[in-house]
Amino acid sequence: MGAVKAMGTIWVVAATGIAGSVMKILGGVLYGSNTLFVDALTSVANMASLISILWFRRLAYTPPDSDHHFGHERFEYIGVLPMLITYGFVAGLSVARLYYVREYRVELNAFYLALAAMLMYGVAVASSRRAPPSLRAYGAFTVSELLEGLVGVVASLGGALYSYLVDYGGAVLLTSYIFYEIYEEGRRLSSFMADEAPPLEVYERVVETAESMGYNVESLRLRTIVPGRYHGDMVLQPKSTAPSDLRELRRVLQGRGVDVCIETEKLNS
Incomplete structure (x- = not known):
């Protein structure tokens, strides 16, 4: 019964996370919000990164064998590499879209989708707290998604009611945050590769x-x-x-x- 309940929680987390990403994509593509478009890219990157991290974290618990005498714990760090590649690709797409942008129109529906996406991620965060330990890492990802979603809500509303420049500013802010995440994850991987001493x-x-x-x-x-x-x-x-x-x-x-x-x-x- 416990395994069935855990699997149900996992499906809730996955479904709400995917639904939130789809809403952001629609808000960016159909209703003109560049902030939601960039936010949707980060959502997809986070989802892909999470899958990678969970896969390698699973391998990290494999017992020692003839090729890995001290175990496989460091396999968890390998998951950072696909994360950096994904974020780098997303950052490139975001910069290209924002660099060639011209004056555009943001529809109010973008704001409604941004708000709905935030609610979806709120459900995902709440559900992940009841998930198995290996999936609770997603809680950390979705908390950052909620903060990014808040930027999307404010920027899309401002873009629809006042000026596209409000929405554009939100997109630039989120793109800058992508580069910050690349820097932080790269620094963490560098620290691991440098074999630093413990605290x-x-x-x-x-x-x-x-x-x-x-x-x-x-x-x-x-x-x-x-x-x-x-x-x-x-x-x-x-x-x-x-x-x-x-x-x-x-x-x-x-x-x-x-x-x-x-x-x-x-x-x-």
């Missing part, structure tokens, strides 16, 4: 754990696999002749997301 509190937690179990930490090197999962090595020196078992220390650290190879030095006499 300082992770080191402090490892040292504190080792010292509480009777060891001084002589050296410690860690690398981030994914946030919350770290691999590395450490050199320890016993504080006394009867420290805790190293296997127990390693088990405790693994329970805290830190998998390390441990070497020990002889106790100084």
